Amino acid sequence: MRKLLLALAALAACALVVPLGFGSSHREAPGISLDPSADNTDTYAWTAKDAPGALTVAANWIPGEVPANGPNFHSFDDRARYYVHVDNTGDGRPDVSYRFRFKTKIRNKESFLYALPGASGYNDPKLNVIQRYSIDRITYHGKKKHRSEKVKTVARGLPVAPPNIGPKTFPNYQAFVDGANRTLKDGTKVFVGQRDDPFFVDLGATFDGLNVRKLTGNQGEGKDDLSGYNIHSTVLQIPERLVTKNHRSVSGADASNAVVGVWSTTERRKLQVTDSRSRRGHGGWVQVSRLGNPLVNEVVIPLGKKDQFNRTTPNRDAALYGKYVVKPELAAILNALFNVGAPENDRTDIVQALLQGIPMLNQHSGVKGPPAVDTIKLNLGVPPADTEDRFGVIGGDTAGFPNGRRLGDDVVDIELQVVAGFLKGNKVPLGDGVDRNDKPFLSSFPYLAAPTSGFDSAPSTRVEPGHAPVPAGG
Numbered sequence: 001m002r003k004l005l006l007a008l009a010a011l012a013a014c015a016l017v018v019p020l021g022f023g024s025s026h027r028e029a030p031g032i033s034l035d036p037s038a039d040n041t042d043t044y045a046w047t048a049k050d051a052p053g054a055l056t057v058a059a060n061w062i063p064g065e066v067p068a069n070g071p072n073f074h075s076f077d078d079r080a081r082y083y084v085h086v087d088n089t090g091d092g093r094p095d096v097s098y099r100f101r102f103k104t105k106i107r108n109k110e111s112f113l114y115a116l117p118g119a120s121g122y123n124d125p126k127l128n129v130i131q132r133y134s135i136d137r138i139t140y141h142g143k144k145k146h147r148s149e150k151v152k153t154v155a156r157g158l159p160v161a162p163p164n165i166g167p168k169t170f171p172n173y174q175a176f177v178d179g180a181n182r183t184l185k186d187g188t189k190v191f192v193g194q195r196d197d198p199f200f201v202d203l204g205a206t207f208d209g210l211n212v213r214k215l216t217g218n219q220g221e222g223k224d225d226l227s228g229y230n231i232h233s234t235v236l237q238i239p240e241r242l243v244t245k246n247h248r249s250v251s252g253a254d255a256s257n258a259v260v261g262v263w264s265t266t267e268r269r270k271l272q273v274t275d276s277r278s279r280r281g282h283g284g285w286v287q288v289s290r291l292g293n294p295l296v297n298e299v300v301i302p303l304g305k306k307d308q309f310n311r312t313t314p315n316r317d318a319a320l321y322g323k324y325v326v327k328p329e330l331a332a333i334l335n336a337l338f339n340v341g342a343p344e345n346d347r348t349d350i351v352q353a354l355l356q357g358i359p360m361l362n363q364h365s366g367v368k369g370p371p372a373v374d375t376i377k378l379n380l381g382v383p384p385a386d387t388e389d390r391f392g393v394i395g396g397d398t399a400g401f402p403n404g405r406r407l408g409d410d411v412v413d414i415e416l417q418v419v420a421g422f423l424k425g426n427k428v429p430l431g432d433g434v435d436r437n438d439k440p441f442l443s444s445f446p447y448l449a450a451p452t453s454g455f456d457s458a459p460s461t462r463v464e465p466g467h468a469p470v471p472a473g474g
């Protein structure tokens with residue numbers, strides 16, 4: 001009977017936890033899962049080794065892009081607006097936002113091809129479809145309800161790196177990447193386009209009926225379920241003075257302007273006639289997706305609140321969602337299944353680690369509380385680590401998650417261990433067996449690995465342990 005009860009508990013728990021496996025915020029809420037081109041998948045904020053005086057942010061959208069999905073390949077939506085926000089005071093309200101707006105042009109409307117073979121660059125007429133973007137830099141003035149926005153368009157008509165169709169269409173895909181790496185007048189670097197999904201996770205092993213491959217975890221034997229899939233990314237590298245509260249560079253980790261909070265959102269028109277890609281529509285814009293820390297909406301926010309979470313702003317997080325963080329369902333599930341002794345109540349340790357910031361490390365200075373807000377808090381004065389530890393702060397590497405989030409930080413393992421009670425002394429080596437991305441990251445801008453090409457697209461031929469490769473179509 002006990003076995004049966006455990007099995008039933010596992011089944012019930014499985015249904016709740018499986019979305020964790022899909023990605024850090026890939027298809028995490030019922031509403032946004034129906035709107036992939038507006039769906040934030042991951043947000044990263046870190047200090048790059050080759051750019052110590054800048055905030056580097058990568059914000060990704062469109063979960064699970066199959067590289068071969070032509071002839072209408074994945075793209076940003078001209079009818080949506082995409083944001084990266086920075087809060088430099090700690091109140092969960094943006095102080096600087098970057099808004100990306102897109103416009104797609106089809107050069108030859110008589111062709112069905114995205115590009116003719118041999119397309120070599122953005123000005124080549126063989127590139128039949130070209131998407132371009134503008135960036136508005138928004139700063140906010142005044143307090144709370146009396147805030148006003150100042151909008152300055154800092155980039156216009158820059159090219160989006162196209163989907164990597166294959167070597168015959170784009171013999172030199174890197175030329176498009178190079179052409180999409182731009183530096184704005186104020187020194188900000190920007191790249192927008194398709195990349196490999198940098199998030200890595202083992203759905204099957206972690207939560208195959210909640211079966212961790214080895215309870216001791218982290219043996220590197222997992223399978224990266226996002227391997228071979230692409231996303232669309234906006235990568236920004238912003239000089240510190242453009243994001244800090246006193247408009248100055250950061251002198252060190254203890255400087256009063258050192259900490260910034262970063263998150264990303266998407267907006268759509270309240271009313272949109274969908275007969276064209278035109279941005280025209282009626283009514284105001286409404287936020288439909290947002291993402292700060294990985295996995296918060298995925299496993300902390302319950303199903304009934306997930307769509308609301310996507311619509312609301314971080315300054316309301318404590319009031320609306322605080323109770324789910326201090327009593328996380330995931331802790332109870334881990335206990336039911338693995339008997340790991342995770343504390344189930346009063347989880348102020350999680351609130352601090354993810355939402356308030358760690359004192360003397362990435363907590364905003366000069367703000368009471370500080371309020372619990374879902375932003376990725378990064379201390380810009382902490383120098384990048386010589387050798388990154390994928391466990392970040394809990395691995396002794398203070399330059400990593402949750403002090404910011406680097407591409408290589410193993411947030412699945414970190415969050416499993418934190419929920420199991422790491423910060424309260426209950427150190428359980430939980431993990432999904434996937435320790436790194438399937439492709440190495442770049443050491444220079446835009447850092448994310450090149451996208452898998454449509455020609456090489458092979459999710460259907462992935463080799464699984466103990467199985468021969470299955471050819472596509474057979």
Ligand SMILES: [Ca+2]
Nearest residue numbers: 087088089093
């Ligand atoms: Ca603020």
Ligand SMILES: [Ca+2]
Nearest residue numbers: 196197198438
């Ligand atoms: Ca990947």
Ligand SMILES: [Ca+2]
Nearest residue numbers: 410413432434
């Ligand atoms: Ca992992």
